[in-house]
Amino acid sequence: MTVHDLISLMGTKSTDPAISQLFETYGLGKPPKTVNANQGSKGFKDKQQNLSFTFKFDITNDRFYPPVSPKKDDYNFESHLSSVVLYSEDRKKTPDPKPAVFWERFIHPLATYEDCLAFFSLEKNGKNILRKPVSDVAEVVLWLSQDKSRITDMELRLKEDREIFSRYDFNQTSQLNTIKQAYPLLVKWLFDNHYLVLPEDVYREPLSVDHAALVDFTGRYLKNHIWDTQVIDDPELVSFLFKIARSSTITLPGDKKINIYIKTLYIKVAGKAEQRQELYDNGTMDDVDALERSLWLDETQCKVFLQTLTDTFALFKQRVPEELF
Numbered sequence: 383m384t385v386h387d388l389i390s391l392m393g394t395k396s397t398d399p400a401i402s403q404l405f406e407t408y409g410l411g412k413p414p415k416t417v418n419a420n421q422g423s424k425g426f427k428d429k430q431q432n433l434s435f436t437f438k439f440d441i442t443n444d445r446f447y448p449p450v451s452p453k454k455d456d457y458n459f460e461s462h463l464s465s466v467v468l469y470s471e472d473r474k475k476t477p478d479p480k481p482a483v484f485w486e487r488f489i490h491p492l493a494t495y496e497d498c499l500a501f502f503s504l505e506k507n508g509k510n511i512l513r514k515p516v517s518d519v520a521e522v523v524l525w526l527s528q529d530k531s532r533i534t535d536m537e538l539r540l541k542e543d544r545e546i547f548s549r550y551d552f553n554q555t556s557q558l559n560t561i562k563q564a565y566p567l568l569v570k571w572l573f574d575n576h577y578l579v580l581p582e583d584v585y586r587e588p589l590s591v592d593h594a595a596l597v598d599f600t601g602r603y604l605k606n607h608i609w610d611t612q613v614i615d616d617p618e619l620v621s622f623l624f625k626i627a628r629s630s631t632i633t634l635p636g637d638k639k640i641n642i643y644i645k646t647l648y649i650k651v652a653g654k655a656e657q658r659q660e661l662y663d664n665g666t667m668d669d670v671d672a673l674e675r676s677l678w679l680d681e682t683q684c685k686v687f688l689q690t691l692t693d694t695f696a697l698f699k700q701r702v703p704e705e706l707f
Contacts, residue, residue, distance in 0.1 A: 383407055385488045385538075388466050392520035393446065393540055396437050396461045408433065416452065417461040424461065432479055434467035442542040442609060445519060448549050462540070468522075469536040489522070495530045515541070543609040546623045552606040554597060560674035564648040566596035567684060568626075569604065571691045577613050578604075591684040622698045626691075632701040642694050645674070651687045652677040 383404075394401055396413045405413050408428045414437055417424050423438035439449040439459035449459040469478055469491045478491040485491075489501040499505070502512045502524075510526045516538065525535040550556060551565045559565075572578045573589045580603060589599060600606055610620050625632065626644040633639050649655050654677060661669045679687060 384484050384486060385468060388468070388538060389516050389520060391463055392466070392517060392538055393443075394463050396463070401463065404435075410435070413437070414461055416458040418458045419456070423464070430479065432469060432472075434465075434470070435463065436465040437461040438464045441540055442545045443519065443540055444605060446540075447605065447607070464540045466538040467535070468538060469533065471532070471534040489524065489533075489536070491533050491536065493533060495526065498524060498526065498533070543611045544620075545607065545609050546613075546620070546627055547608040549606045551627075552597070552600055557671075560671050561645050561648050561677065563593055563678060563684075564644055564687075566593060566600055567591065567679075567687055568644065568691065569600050569608070570596055571688050572608075572613065573599075574688065575692075577616070577619055579612055579614060591681055591688075618699060619695075622695055625698065626694070632698060634697060634701055640697065642698065647690050647694060648679075648687060649674065649677065651683055651690055652679060 388404075391400055391404060396417075397415055401413045405411060405426075408431060410426045410428060414424045417437060417439045422440065423436050425437075426435045428434070439461045441447065441449075441462060441464060446462055451457070451459050471491075482490075489498060493501070498512060502514045504512065510528065510530065512524045512526070513521055515521050519540055520538055521541050523537050523539060524533060526532070527534050547565060547568070551559065553559050554562055569578075570589055570591060573580075573585075576585060584603065589595065604612055608623065613619060613623065622642075626642050626647070629641070629643040629646070631639050631641050646655070649658055654673060658670060658673055661673055
């Protein structure tokens with residue numbers, strides 16, 4: 383087996399016969415049938431060949447999204463080969479045990495910095511981490527020592543996007559999603575400002591605040607998620623979306639702090655911020671969740687919420703500088 387054989391297996395389902403053959407070749411035992419939500423991933427290491435294999439289910443690549451639960455239990459999921467560590471330098475600096483034929487027509491652990499630049503088609507740029515696509519779903523990532531004198535690690539991995547809002551945020555039946563209206567309205571805001579990467583003909587038709595229409599649009603054009611590749615290439619916008627997706631506070635000039643969590647913004651527009659705080663302080667979380675589930679903005683409030691997102695983004699741009707996501 384060569385590195386090119388492993389490249390061809392990237393993304394392969396763990397129950398595929400080709401994976402069984404892989405496990406037999408490297409003496410890894412039995413491949414996993416599924417991976418459960420608590421595990422997230424399953425790893426297997428072949429110390430003799432200095433190889434590590436990882437299978438996971440939650441892969442932010444539309445070819446593998448959304449995860450499939452064979453028993454429809456949303457706990458055990460079909461898993462795919464998501465990573466193969468081809469080489470990892472150990473403390474003893476022992477030579478890589480794989481035969482030369484394994485690395486044929488590929489970068490290898492003894493390659494020089496100049497070899498790496500040639501393989502990755504790069505000019506000298508001072509970077510210690512190099513990346514290159516090796517198939518339509520996978521890339522090779524290589525780490526160099528600080529002085530760039532040697533390769534320290536090399537990994538095949540599935541190409542993934544960064545998830546900002548997940549399918550759970552747009553799940554209209556989940557009891558865990560207590561503000562079901564907020565996320566589709568965020569999609570409306572992104573659409574109205576042409577922040578989404580969509581064909582121009584899609585933008586020709588206006589998008590209303592009607593909830594059913596927004597849910598349908600999100601499913602058809604965004605596959606019920608928002609990833610960084612689905613919005614325009616604007617670091618501040620991406621950072622803003624990551625911030626509002628979580629309970630986040632920003633600091634404005636003058637040391638004024640404001641919470642910009644999308645749930646907080648939604649509840650304020652609904653006029654229930656004080657009531658929610660009272661329940662949070664003196665009630666139970668069941669009471670808090672029940673209040674949040676009861677909230678539903680009318681058309682006028684929806685427009686206020688959309689303007690609130692615009693105003694909050696403007697404030698975000700004025701914040702005390704911090705590292706962008």
